[in-house]
Amino acid sequence: MRFARWRETVALALLFAAGLPAAPPAAAMVILGGGAVVVVNGDSFCTLTTIGRDRAGDVVGFTGAQCGGPGAAVAIAGADTTVGTVVAANGDLGYAVIKFDAPELIPVSDYAGVAINGLGPDPVFDSQVCKWGPASPGICYGIRQDGWPRIQMHGWFDGGDVGAPVTMDGLLVGMVVGGGITWGGRSTPSLPITYVTKFSAILADVNAGDGPGSGFVPIGS
Numbered sequence: 001m002r003f004a005r006w007r008e009t010v011a012l013a014l015l016f017a018a019g020l021p022a023a024p025p026a027a028a029m030v031i032l033g034g035g036a037v038v039v040v041n042g043d044s045f046c047t048l049t050t051i052g053r054d055r056a057g058d059v060v061g062f063t064g065a066q067c068g069g070p071g072a073a074v075a076i077a078g079a080d081t082t083v084g085t086v087v088a089a090n091g092d093l094g095y096a097v098i099k100f101d102a103p104e105l106i107p108v109s110d111y112a113g114v115a116i117n118g119l120g121p122d123p124v125f126d127s128q129v130c131k132w133g134p135a136s137p138g139i140c141y142g143i144r145q146d147g148w149p150r151i152q153m154h155g156w157f158d159g160g161d162v163g164a165p166v167t168m169d170g171l172l173v174g175m176v177v178g179g180g181i182t183w184g185g186r187s188t189p190s191l192p193i194t195y196v197t198k199f200s201a202i203l204a205d206v207n208a209g210d211g212p213g214s215g216f217v218p219i220g221s
Contacts, residue, residue, distance in 0.1 A: 029104045030076065030083055032061075033111025033219070034165045034172070035132040037077035040068035040086065040096075045077060047133055047164040049175045049199075050116055051100070051107040055215030059100040059107055062202065062213070063163035064177055065089040067096060074098050087212040093149055094177035095202045096163075097213040109220025113137070118221040120171025122198050129153055129168045131176060131194060133161035144193060149201030150177075156192040166196050172218060174199050 034050040046067035054060045061084070068074075074084040084100035100107075109116055114132045123129050123143050130140040135158035145152040153166070157179020166174035174196040184190040206213040 029106060030081075030102045031106045031108055031111070032076065032083070032100070033108040033114065034061075034116045035111050035114030035137065037134045037160060038063060038067075038098075038163075039075045039077050041072035042075075044068055045134075045160050046162045047160060047176070048098075049095075049163050049165045050172055050218045052216055052218035052221070054213050054217075055210075056212075058212070059105060060087075060213050060216065061098045061100065062175060062216075063096050063098060064175070065091050065094050065096045066177075067162060069096070072096075074100075088206070088209075090202075090205055093202055093205055094197050095175060095205075097206065097211075099212055107219045109218065114165065115170050116165060116167060116172045116218055116220065117170045118172070118218065119199065119203075120168050120173045122200055123151060123168050123173050127168060129166050129173060129196075131155065131161065131164055131166050133158050133164040133176065135159060135161070141194075149198050151196050151198060152193045153196055154191065155194050157194045161194070166199075172199050175202065 036048045038048050044067040046063045049062040051061040068086050069089045072086040073082045083102040084098045086096045087099045089096040125146045127143045141154035161176045164176040177197050178195040182191045
């Protein structure tokens with residue numbers, strides 16, 4: 001008798017549970033910051049320059065315009081989930097603005113050892129700056145040519161460097177947009193260089209447009 005009642009109780013419990021909807025899986029937590037490798041438009045591996053909030057309160061970030069234009073989906077390298085979309089780009093300055101919409105996104109100022117503690121002054125000739133690309137993070141060199149809006153720093157341009165943050169004393173001062181070689185002569189060797197857009201020029205442009213990214217303040221500032 002007791003066994004029959006036990007079986008009846010278990011059967012009712014199973015029937016009741018079967019009628020309930022399954023709990024939705026918890027959204028995966030996404031930690032993201034400057035120096036993270038992102039995949040734009042499904043095939044371009046680039047680097048996130050920085051992340052923060054704009055005047056509208058949206059979580060936004062920057063990377064290279066050659067990675068993908070407006071409407072391109074953005075994912076974190078190694079993950080299939082889209083975390084944002086490119087919403088604006090400027091090919092002349094070489095930057096793209098990403099709007100992030102992952103529900104469990106946590107923007108950080110120190111991502112895997114890449115610390116961006118705010119925005120710094122423009123570097124000048126011979127300033128020591130550091131490039132945070134995926135192949136050679138934290139490689140520091142001097143500025144070999146100072147201009148507006150572009151500057152050149154010594155050192156190799158590596159794969160995935162497009163969009164990489166360039167810092168000076170832990171403050172963001174630029175974004176990597178390309179690289180090349182200086183041709184040497186009889187007495188001077190050829191040297192690798194990296195092309196950088198000053199971040200102050202990028203901010204001036206997005207603020208003039210008053211669109212996505214305008215009023216940008218990096219996390220931790």
